Amino acid sequence: MSKLDKNEVVKKYVNGQEEALVEAYIKDGPSSIKEKMDLDDHVFEIVFDHLVFEHNLIYKAIISNHDFFADKYVRYGSAHIRDILDITDEKFDLIYEIVFDFLVANEAVYYHVLQHRERYTTAFKARGKDFVRKVLGLWKPKYEESWQKIYEFLLNCLSDCIFSEKTLDQGIEAFSMIVNGSREQRIITQSGLLF
Numbered sequence: 745m746s747k748l749d750k751n752e753v754v755k756k757y758v759n760g761q762e763e764a765l766v767e768a769y770i771k772d773g774p775s776s777i778k779e780k781m782d783l784d785d786h787v788f789e790i791v792f793d794h795l796v797f798e799h800n801l802i803y804k805a806i807i808s809n810h811d812f813f814a815d816k817y818v819r820y821g822s823a824h825i826r827d828i829l830d831i832t833d834e835k836f837d838l839i840y841e842i843v844f845d846f847l848v849a850n851e852a853v854y855y856h857v858l859q860h861r862e863r864y865t866t867a868f869k870a871r872g873k874d875f876v877r878k879v880l881g882l883w884k885p886k887y888e889e890s891w892q893k894i895y896e897f898l899l900n901c902l903s904d905c906i907f908s909e910k911t912l913d914q915g916i917e918a919f920s921m922i923v924n925g926s927r928e929q930r931i932i933t934q935s936g937l938l939f
Contacts, residue, residue: 754790754791757791758794762795765777766795768780769801770804773828774792774829777792802831802839802840802843803839803842806843810846817852817856822844825843853881853890853894854897857880857894858897861901868898869902873898
């Protein structure tokens with residue numbers, strides 16, 4: 745569709761209704777706008793893109809429901825937030841960065857790692873800190889402070905994990921030595937045990 749055709753769609757479905765559409769999206773989500781306005785997928789994409797890029801739709805949705813989105817991020821991570829907001833396409837990467845900045849500032853990323861520490865500790869041990877940092881999306885310099893906090897937390901978890909594993913191994917070894925040392929040695933003959 746040409747730019748002129750897209751402008752016609754925006755004039756027909758959006759002009760004068762921007763605030764109402766933003767409020768409807770915030771209240772009921774993207775599918776409600778599509779259904780209420782009876783839009784096909786292609787027209788809805790044009791309307792949605794216009795609201796996102798020209799009227800800060802996503803940022804307004806995050807600010808209005810920050811507790812909801814922070815909770816969903818802590819539980820399920822970035823991909824889930826992008827699914828909820830219907831911004832999975834690459835063209836929304838910069839928009840999502842604003843959302844992510846908000847989540848980082850509110851420590852949702854830290855609480856996400858805290859809740860899923862086993863998974864991230866395992867990844868940290870197996871693949872290294874750079875891998876975990878990239879998975880969490882904290883590779884940019886502006887996230888350095890948040891990454892340092894998470895990095896220290898993962899190091900402590902890893903130290904505890906290694907200490908627990910060594911303690912368990914040493915405990916099993918000590919138990920085996922005690923049990924083996926206290927066993928009564930008996931001679932076995934062809935007819936059975938010799939007492």
